[in-house]
Amino acid sequence: MEPSCVRQNLIPGTTKLFSDFLYNFDRVSGFYPHAxxxxxxxxxxxxxxxxPASRRCALVDALRQQNNAQEALEKLSRPETIAVVTGQQVGLFSGPAYTIFKALTAVRIARELDQQGIPAVPIFWLATEDHDLAEVDHAWVFDHEGTPRKIAVTNTVVNGGPVGDVQFNEMPLRELRNALGDLPFADDVMVRVARAYRPGFTFGAAFRNLLQDTLQTCGLLYLDPLAPPVRQIAAPLLADTVQRLPELLDALRGRNTELRDAGYHQQVHIEDDSSLLFLLADGKRIPLRWNxxxxxxRDRSFRPAELAASPELLSPNALLRPVMQDYLFPTVIYVGGPAETAYMAQSQVL
Structure with a gap:
C-alpha cells in the first residue's frame, strides 16, 4: 500500500475558516492566539x-480513578509537565477512524515535546456529556468485500441524557463479525470489542475500555468529565460563568460579528435566549435559556446565584467546553478537527 496525503482544502465541504487556518494563517490570526x-x-x-499546584494535584487524583497508566500519572503530577489534549464523542466501537488518528497524533506530539525537553502527557477527553445518542449509536465499517456497512445499536432508550451514561443490554457483535469475515486481524478485533462492550456497560465506559485496550502501550490518559471528582474541580469555572453570563454572551456576539464580517461562518449561532450551559437534572441534559x-x-427558572451555588448541576456547551478543558488541564496543544477549530475561533474570547 502506498499512502498519500490530500490537502485539506481539496476535500469537499472544507470551510474557508479551516482552510485559512491551515494554509493562510495570517488571514485568521485575529481569531487564534497561536499558529x-x-x-x-x-x-x-x-x-x-x-x-495551580492544587488543581494539578486534584486532577491527578481524579484521573487516577479512571486510569491505570501509573507512569503517565506520575509524570503529570510534576509541576513542569504540560498536556497535549484531544477528544471525541464516545461512539460505538470507538467511532470513526478519525478518533484513533486524533489519539495517536496527541501521543506522537507529546513524545516529540519530550524529546525537545518539554515533559508532556497526552490526554483524551471522553465527550460523555453530549446528549445526541443518534450520533454515537452506530459505526460504519468496511466489510470483507470492501463495502461500507452501518452497524447500529437498536435497543437503547433515548431520554435526552448524557450519552456517556446510556447503558446497553445487547451489542451488535454478530453483525460486526459477519461484516469482518476473513479480513486480517478480524479475530483480534472481535476479542477486543467483545471485551470492552459487555452487557450492562455504558457507552462511555465501553468506549474508554476499547481505546485503553487498543492503545495500552501509548501512555494516553482518559478523562470522563461526568465523574464527580472532575465536576468538583470544574465547579469554580462553571459558577463564575453563570455570574458573568451577560458579559460573556456579549463578547461572543461581538466575535461572531467579526467572523461574519471577515467572510467566515460561525459554528455556533448565539440566539437572544442562548446560554453557554445545560442543566443536568433527572438523568437529562437540558438547555438553559437566558432571558x-x-x-x-423547561418549566424551571433559576437566578444566576442559585446555579452558581450548585455548579454540579451544570454542563458546558460546545463553546464553553474548550474553556473548561483548559481550566482542568495544563493544556499547551489541542489536537482537533474542523468543527473544533471553528469552535475555538469563537470561544477564544471567553
Whole structure:
C-alpha cells in the first residue's frame, strides 16, 4: 500500500475558516492566539503556563480513578509537565477512524515535546456529556468485500441524557463479525470489542475500555468529565460563568460579528435566549435559556446565584467546553478537527 496525503482544502465541504487556518494563517490570526504547527509558540506557552499546584494535584487524583497508566500519572503530577489534549464523542466501537488518528497524533506530539525537553502527557477527553445518542449509536465499517456497512445499536432508550451514561443490554457483535469475515486481524478485533462492550456497560465506559485496550502501550490518559471528582474541580469555572453570563454572551456576539464580517461562518449561532450551559437534572441534559435576568430549563427558572451555588448541576456547551478543558488541564496543544477549530475561533474570547 502506498499512502498519500490530500490537502485539506481539496476535500469537499472544507470551510474557508479551516482552510485559512491551515494554509493562510495570517488571514485568521485575529481569531487564534497561536499558529498551528508553531513549536516556538509551544515552547513559549509551556514556559509561562500558570497552572495551580492544587488543581494539578486534584486532577491527578481524579484521573487516577479512571486510569491505570501509573507512569503517565506520575509524570503529570510534576509541576513542569504540560498536556497535549484531544477528544471525541464516545461512539460505538470507538467511532470513526478519525478518533484513533486524533489519539495517536496527541501521543506522537507529546513524545516529540519530550524529546525537545518539554515533559508532556497526552490526554483524551471522553465527550460523555453530549446528549445526541443518534450520533454515537452506530459505526460504519468496511466489510470483507470492501463495502461500507452501518452497524447500529437498536435497543437503547433515548431520554435526552448524557450519552456517556446510556447503558446497553445487547451489542451488535454478530453483525460486526459477519461484516469482518476473513479480513486480517478480524479475530483480534472481535476479542477486543467483545471485551470492552459487555452487557450492562455504558457507552462511555465501553468506549474508554476499547481505546485503553487498543492503545495500552501509548501512555494516553482518559478523562470522563461526568465523574464527580472532575465536576468538583470544574465547579469554580462553571459558577463564575453563570455570574458573568451577560458579559460573556456579549463578547461572543461581538466575535461572531467579526467572523461574519471577515467572510467566515460561525459554528455556533448565539440566539437572544442562548446560554453557554445545560442543566443536568433527572438523568437529562437540558438547555438553559437566558432571558436577561434568569436562566430557564423547561418549566424551571433559576437566578444566576442559585446555579452558581450548585455548579454540579451544570454542563458546558460546545463553546464553553474548550474553556473548561483548559481550566482542568495544563493544556499547551489541542489536537482537533474542523468543527473544533471553528469552535475555538469563537470561544477564544471567553
Amino acid at each position: 498551528p504547527f508553531d513549536f516556538d509558540s509551544v515552547h513559549a506557552v509551556a514556559r509561562h503556563l500558570n497552572y 436577561g435576568t434568569q436562566l430557564a430549563a
